[in-house]
Amino acid sequence: RKEVEQDPGPFNVPEGATVAFNCTYSNSASQSFFWYRQDCRKEPKLLMSVYSSGNEDGRFTAQLNRASQYISLLIRDSKLSDSATYLCVVNEDTGRRALTFGSGTRLQVQP
């Protein structure tokens, strides 16, 4: 079983749509959580951290459900430029330093 699981997609949505991705993690002791964005043939870049109380950054909202061990990312009013792969990332142990990455969910926003 993968430690961080995501639906690979692709999610094909029209411009202006709202789209949500979920991610589940297996280690209940996980400490911190992130969403990274990766454009085609580029490196991953931090999109946003995920806080226990949920957090918003413009059109993006991230939520964490520790009891069910899942993280979500909601994108409102999708833009063409949102087309990318979104990676769910978990820090399983503050002593480990390394992050565990999901395989990513691909989003394609269409005109």
Next chain:
Amino acid sequence: DVKVTQSSRYLVKRTGEKVFLECVQDMDHENMFWYRQDPGLGLRLIYFSYDVKMKEKGDIPEGYSVSREKKERFSLILESASTNQTSMYLCASSLPVTERNIQYFGAGTRLSVL
């Protein structure tokens, strides 16, 4: 801005060759990482280093070694390249363990082993 630079974007090598992938960061980060990324498998950690001359195995260290002689530079070595090491290799760096542990990535090296 944090900058993580990988020496090559594309590399083609033959089976059995010794391959060096170089990574340099300019933000004085203590932690450095090497990942490989393959379709459907996501990023998998090969090795990481939390200090000069220190290294720890990640999830898939077999067939690889690393070197960190200076804080800013972390090298990945394929002692005898094999075709199953054809992949995208990503280097990353981060500050010491903090609550948020954000990693910054280089642009990647796409390695083909023929």
